[in-house]
Amino acid sequence: xxxxxxxxxxxxxxxxxxxxxxxxxxxxxxxxxxxxxxxxxxxxxxxxxxxxxxxxxxxxxxxxxxxxxxxxxxxxxxxxxxxxxxxxxxxxxxxxxxxxxxxxxxxxxxxxxxxxxxxxxxxxxxxxxxxxxxxxxxxxxxxxxxxxxxxxxxxxxxxxxxxxxxxxxxxxxxxxxxxxxxxxxxxxxxxxxxxxxxxxxxxxxxxxxxxxxxxxxxxxxxxxxxxxxxxxxxxxxxxxxxxxxxxxxxxx
Amino acid sequence: xxxxxxxxxxxxxxxxxxxxxxxxxxxxxxxxxxxxxxxxxxxxxxxxxxxxxxxxxxxxxxxxxxxxxxxxxxxxxxxxxxxxxxxxxxxxxxxxxxxxxxxxxxxxxxxxxxxxxxxxxxxxxxxxxxxxxxxxxxxxxxxxxxxxxxxxxxxxxxxxxxxxxxxxxxxxxxxxxxxxxxxxxxxxxxxxxxxxxxxxxxxxxxxxxxxxxxxxxxxxxxxxxxxxxxxxxxxxxxxxxxxxxxxxxxxxxxxxxxxxxxxxxxxxxxxxxxxxxxxxxxxxxxxxxxxxxxxxxxxxxxxxxxxxxxxxxxxxxxxxxxxxxxxxxxxxxxxxxxxxxxxxxxxxxxxxxxxxxxxxxxxxxxxxxxxxxxxxxxxxxxxxxxxxxxxxxxxxxxxxxxxxxxxxxxxxxxxxxxxxxxxxxxxxxxxxxxxxxxxxxxxxxxxxxxxxxxxxxxxxxxxxxxxxxxxxxxxxxxxxxxxxx
Numbered sequence: 112x113x114x115x116x117x118x119x120x121x122x123x124x125x126x127x128x129x130x131x132x133x134x135x136x137x138x139x140x141x142x143x144x145x146x147x148x149x150x151x152x153x154x155x156x157x158x159x160x161x162x163x164x165x166x167x168x169x170x171x172x173x174x175x176x177x178x179x180x181x182x183x184x185x186x187x188x189x190x191x192x193x194x195x196x197x198x199x200x201x202x203x204x205x206x207x208x209x210x211x212x213x214x215x216x217x218x219x220x221x222x223x224x225x226x227x228x229x230x231x232x233x234x235x236x237x238x239x240x241x242x243x244x245x246x247x248x249x250x251x252x253x254x255x256x257x258x259x260x261x262x263x264x265x266x267x268x269x270x271x272x273x274x275x276x277x278x279x280x281x282x283x284x285x286x287x288x289x290x291x292x293x294x295x296x297x298x299x300x301x302x303x304x305x306x307x308x309x310x311x312x313x314x315x316x317x318x319x320x321x322x323x324x325x326x327x328x329x330x331x332x333x334x335x336x337x338x339x340x341x342x343x344x345x346x347x348x349x350x351x352x353x354x355x356x357x358x359x360x361x362x363x
Numbered sequence: 364x365x366x367x368x369x370x371x372x373x374x375x376x377x378x379x380x381x382x383x384x385x386x387x388x389x390x391x392x393x394x395x396x397x398x399x400x401x402x403x404x405x406x407x408x409x410x411x412x413x414x415x416x417x418x419x420x421x422x423x424x425x426x427x428x429x430x431x432x433x434x435x436x437x438x439x440x441x442x443x444x445x446x447x448x449x450x451x452x453x454x455x456x457x458x459x460x461x462x463x464x465x466x467x468x469x470x471x472x473x474x475x476x477x478x479x480x481x482x483x484x485x486x487x488x489x490x491x492x493x494x495x496x497x498x499x500x501x502x503x504x505x506x507x508x509x510x511x512x513x514x515x516x517x518x519x520x521x522x523x524x525x526x527x528x529x530x531x532x533x534x535x536x537x538x539x540x541x542x543x544x545x546x547x548x549x550x551x552x553x554x555x556x557x558x559x560x561x562x563x564x565x566x567x568x569x570x571x572x573x574x575x576x577x578x579x580x581x582x583x584x585x586x587x588x589x590x591x592x593x594x595x596x597x598x599x600x601x602x603x604x605x606x607x608x609x610x611x612x613x614x615x616x617x618x619x620x621x622x623x624x625x626x627x628x629x630x631x632x633x634x635x636x637x638x639x640x641x642x643x644x645x646x647x648x649x650x651x652x653x654x655x656x657x658x659x660x661x662x663x664x665x666x667x668x669x670x671x672x673x674x675x676x677x678x679x680x681x682x683x684x685x686x687x688x689x690x691x692x693x694x695x696x697x698x699x700x701x702x703x704x705x706x707x708x709x710x711x712x713x714x715x716x717x718x719x720x721x722x723x724x725x726x727x728x729x730x731x732x733x734x735x736x737x738x739x740x741x742x743x744x745x746x747x748x749x750x751x752x753x754x755x756x757x758x759x760x761x762x763x764x765x766x767x768x769x770x771x772x773x774x775x776x777x778x779x780x781x782x783x784x785x786x787x788x789x790x791x792x793x794x795x796x797x798x799x800x801x802x803x804x805x806x807x808x809x810x811x812x813x814x815x816x817x818x819x820x821x822x823x824x825x826x827x828x829x830x831x832x833x834x835x836x837x838x839x840x841x842x843x844x845x846x847x848x
Binding site: 162163164165166185186187189190191195196198201202204205206207211212215216219220223255256272276 | 794795796797799800801802803804805806807808810814815817818819820821822
């Protein structure tokens with residue numbers, strides 16, 4: 112079976128500056144990959160390039176997703192095709208109720224898949240079921256998107272969106288950052304509940320502590336815009352002990 | 364009166380009107396082009412008006428002449444000089460011939476109707492197509508009239524009110540917007556041809572929302588509309604003006620006057636959705652909407668609330684205002700003004716605090732896209748007697764793209780030191796992060812913009828009556844079409 116995601120020799124610039132310098136990564140359905148690395152190694156850039164953010168330019172290499180050129184798609188097409196990015200810093204959208212936002216997104220994706228759009232009642236029932244798993248209240252879900260949310264609430268709202276939108280490829284950008292231990296466990300449970308043979312995950316993280324709760328199949332170390340080491344979960348533990356310094360001069 | 368041959372009139376009229384894409388005939392019931400005293404007499408005679416009203420009109424007309432035909436120049440709008448002698452000031456109400464079918468209607472207009480989800484029969488009515496018996500608008504209107512009269516509510520064209528309720532009209536007409544108020548109001552006073560009249564008797568809560576929508580069936584809205592609403596002691600009325608659907612309209616200049624009067628403990632809620640033709644994407648054509656709207660909270664504990672969604676017109680110039688005379692009276696102004704392409708809007712409100720413990724609240728949301736320019740202009744004035752007056756003003760502007768402009772011009776005049784006046788203003792852009800966030804969840808850039816703008820406007824949208832609010836949200840999206848990407 113062809114891989115779900117195949118990144119080959121990916122080079123990308125942000126504002127004219129080279130940030131990714133030849134990334135190679137293959138992800139199959141059902142796999143969880145952790146991408147670790149120090150600040151400035153290109154972790155977030157990788158997630159934005161995969162999501163299709165403006166200003167993040169692919170200068171060389173290719174990204175093939177389910178056999179198609181991902182970089183040629185508009186961001187919303189990528190999303191509808193099943194690519195989900197849980198943002199490191201989810202942005203506030205004042206005045207837009209969380210449920211309205213989620214319903215609009217949900218139905219846009221269902222429509223793309225040729226499925227029937229859900230009406231308000233059906234939708235609310237579904238959200239209620241999923242929000243309970245994430246310890247979210249009705250009030251939290253109805254509030255304007257991310258407005259006045261604590262760090263933990265923002266990340267839980269991201270996880271709720273992921274649970275609702277059921278992506279094929281989920282990219283989790285520093286989903287553990289800013290979380291206390293209880294919130295981390297809740298979020299990790301949310302992620303684990305979504306692990307399935309048809310779904311791949313790319314967890315981008317600075318620290319290994321999330322990996323105690325969501326155990327990856329593969330761990331990659333990103334430095335200077337390249338993957339410098341790959342291994343299994345023991346690599347993460349090694350990094351935790353030795354620090355990124357063991358990677359030598361490639362780390363800025 | 365200038366002598367103009369009939370064929371010349373027809374010729375001018377048809378060529379002039381043709382540019383709006385509709386073919387019309389001119390009935391003989393039209394006053395010749397131009398404006399002088401004889402035009403006023405013609406209008407007044409046509410409407411069989413009493414002598415006092417004719418005198419009132421003539422007085423206004425003479426005042427208007429004294430103004431030297433100089434429009435006010437302080438607004439942040441620009442347009443070519445209007446030749447007031449090059450217009451018609453009276454046509455019989457049934458001037459517009461009905462089109463045979465929707466096939467004759469501008470497809471662009473139909474596309475918009477479809478997007479707004481307007482039923483086919485209503486589309487026909489709005490576009491000026493002959494409506495068949497299935498949609499019996501007359502009977503709907505009749506049912507409403509019966510229900511209203513049961514409660515003693517008067518809701519009729521103002522020309523009918525002049526005949527049937529002259530004492531009310533005489534007492535209140537021009538009592539809120541004086542004839543000499545401003546250039547356009549003076550002109551309107553001289554030549555107004557139609558509009559609505561509403562009277563809610565003491566202690567009556569009007570059993571339904573009054574909408575010009577139903578009145579339109581009976582009479583066409585005019586170029587110089589005049590609306591007068593009186594809420595007697597302890598009464599309540601909610602009045603809806605306009606329509607989300609772009610209406611077929613052939614007048615370029617609209618100079619309406621709306622006067623509201625709330626007596627003791629009365630409340631008037633006035634909601635407007637204005638979506639007249641804004642001109643094309645290059646700024647060609649479009650309606651000039653120069654409106655004077657003002658409400659007087661005459662009685663104690665009275666309340667007047669203006670809510671407006673302004674998305675249409677090439678130029679919008681309007682400041683729905685409240686004169687808070689009665690002690691403890693409340694004035695509110697909720698506004699959304701959306702300008703796209705080359706539209707210009709200079710809009711806001713005036714809150715004049717006169718009575719004790721009067722309160723006012725101003726929430727203004729301006730959205731500019733394309734090359735449009737939008738200004739909020741507002742005055743909060745606290746008179747010496749207005750002890751304990753309070754005002755809260757919030758003006759938010761949202762910019763889409765980098766070719767548009769937003770301006771906020773608040774005037775605050777306080778002459779009573781117990782007053783509390785608050786003003787907050789923000790200007791923001793739809794950020795790339797917000798757009799990416801929405802698109803990453805599967806929304807197109809256009810849908811994302813609509814969602815974000817609707818969120819920005821939420822405080823105002825939730826003031827609209829339910830049926831209006833849903834359509835207004837769709838309208839926000841339609842107004843911003845082509846502004847993204």
